[in-house]
Amino acid sequence: MAALALTYDHAPQRLALAWRLVQNAVMDAHNATEERAEALAERFASLRGSLVSWFTRRVSDAHDAEDLVQESFLRVAQQPDLDAMEHLDGYIYRTAANVLTDRYRHVNRLKRRAVLVPIDDDHGVADEIDPHRDLAGRLELDALSEAMMSLPERTRVVFILRRVEGLRYKEIGIRLGISVSAVEKHVTKALELLALRMESWQ
Template identity: 35%
Template sequence: MTRPDHASDEGAIVALSARYRSAVMAFFSRRIGDRNDVEDMTQDVFASLARRAELDTIDNPERYIFQIAANLLRDRFRLSRIRPVIESEGYADPHHRLVDEISPERELLGREAYVAFIDALQELPERVRLVFVLNRFEEMPGREIAVALGVSQRLVEKDISRVLKLLRERLK
């Protein structure tokens, strides 16, 4: 069953798309080279908007649309870091994916590095550790962390820098 205001929402989405589509495409074009990806991501912005209930509750449609675009872009780059391009080393498995063998020695080195990493994090003061975890694992920007913790953005940046320096020293 459709919502009673479904037709008005469709009209609002069409109007918002007509007004902001070229700006959203320009936003993506400056950041992504592939024209097809730009078009796909632009379509995803308005599809996301269409899935939202009660469009009339959006105070600032332009800001909302570009926030969706920024989130999609961030998700795209996050996924590209998770799924790196695999070079031709390794061997193909039955499903035709490349597999890189992990030797027992490499596995042990990885475990040791993990333990050193955890030990270094646990030595940090609680706030500094929280700042690092929010930034690196939750991918929260420094300004959001600063607001959430009630500290300056500069302090958050110093904390992250301090943790990175400590980790570099420990994991050499």
């Protein structure tokens, strides 16, 4: 999937081009008419504001948030069974959560490849740095990331919406089209599985 390499100097033109890419993706994946593609793009547009806000709180950069929203929409647009989905909004939100998880994994990989060690002007490497503690911390973070990715997709999305975004159970249920009791079961399942994975890691 081609990344959206668009500048922010002309925001209206940029947004128009981005939506056109979404429409084209729908038409390519579903052999849909232009009217159908426009209708789906309008559905995406109705959720754009809330998704931009959600991503911005996670990545602290409005430009990155915009790109992540478009990435989410493009992923959804390319799904072959899009027309048969009963809860399209919920699927879009779940896809957004997966896009964010992929972003975190990418950032973590970059950090592991380039471990930055503070430099002391007089001695080269800062004396207070404990390499063993730093390594242990990074290994624990890696283990937690792997544990999160091992969760079933729906359970992982529910857990992110609850623990990262801070949504109430009822709000999560409405967003994903599931019952409150189902949300509670997913959260409990996530906590149990994460605890087991981290216990085995230790």
